[in-house]
Amino acid sequence: MCCECGTCCRRFAAPYARVDRRPAGWRTFTARRARAVTVRGGLGRLTSALAAGLDVEYGVRVERVARDDGAGAVLHTSRGRLRAAAVVLATPARPAAAILADPTPRERSVLAVPYSPGLLVGLALREPLAPDELGGAYGVLAGPGEATALAAVAVLSRADSGACGGDVLTVMLRPSAAGPLWSADDPTVCTAAVAALSPLVPGLTGRVTGTRVVRWEQAMPSVPAGHVRAVTAYRSGVTRADAVVLAGDNLGFPWTDSAAFNGRWAADRLLAHGHGDLPESGE
Structure with a gap:
């Protein structure tokens, strides 16, 4: 299945496992009986392959x-x-x-x-996350009661270790945080995302080498x-x-x-x- 963070995964754990040494409101999601996987080069390769024989x-x-x-x-x-x-x-x-x-x-x-909007930030890192960071999981979800601007975080290297020499963290902000930031410039949004994730990934600020912001007006149907x-x-x-x-x-x-x-x-x-x-x- 494909989560909103943009990585195709196999079956997720049911429902989620606790992130070791993380706040109680955080849960990991990873594959059950098989590791998380993605399409190398991005999900666009999947639709391009399917459309190869069509007049697009x-x-x-x-x-x-x-x-x-x-x-x-x-x-x-x-x-x-x-x-x-x-x-x-x-x-x-x-x-x-x-x-x-x-x-x-x-x-x-x-x-x-009705739809909820999605404000996503991609953070490129020089090196992959260490095996014990974020509990070693492909991604984490924040519980409803957790005092954070984050909704979820996905880790590219946990789905495709050969994708790049470093890593990409896809940070999804909660609607309550995304609303005030929706019209802000990209640097402001990136700063907010890094600040929200830093308690979970120590030293994150100095590890980011590139960023990208995606505003998705109709992200999640209710x-x-x-x-x-x-x-x-x-x-x-x-x-x-x-x-x-x-x-x-x-x-x-x-x-x-x-x-x-x-x-x-x-x-x-x-x-x-x-x-x-x-x-x-x-x-």
Whole structure:
């Protein structure tokens, strides 16, 4: 599975193990029966490999997706109109709701999902963390009662020891800390992240050789009461007449296994319903 920190992992411990010599509110997450692993070179290599045989266009903004009276779908884009046999709409809920014309009640229900923002900081280190730092775990999570700005920390070298000569720590800030820092400049955000992590990684300030800040407005979809029922109703209600099928993270979680399941389900549903005869064309 893929955690929000950006590293694909196998099964996590259930639920988490205590970090040795760490505050009581901190827990580690690591692999069960197998070590944590990632895709060398970044997760982008996975999607690039999957798309290698497809006709992929970049820099095209989809402004509207509309069903075409049972005969496929029409896409209004920054390069004009396109017709397609079917469309898999795999964006987060907010952009999907904005571009989907005339959503059905069941579509509106699964698209009405709140998101929490994500403010992540990557800290490059000259050398990998020592084996006993952060309890030797791939990552740590802060408990709800812990007085810290941190939500979680992931350690690249614990998933891919050959990725680089040093290390990369991915620091995820809590929403309560991310909010006030959202509009701050990158150096200010990095300083806050290093200060929050320093109690767990002594001497961190002098070990950082590079930083990167990522602001993710719709990072984590919530799962309000009744949402699973809404997703089940939506999936069971997709018919042969539906040329647009949703497959965003609002139907599951923002993890690799969930994305793969949603995409495969949507594609299988369209193929089973006979979509695929109408070649894509411009107008």
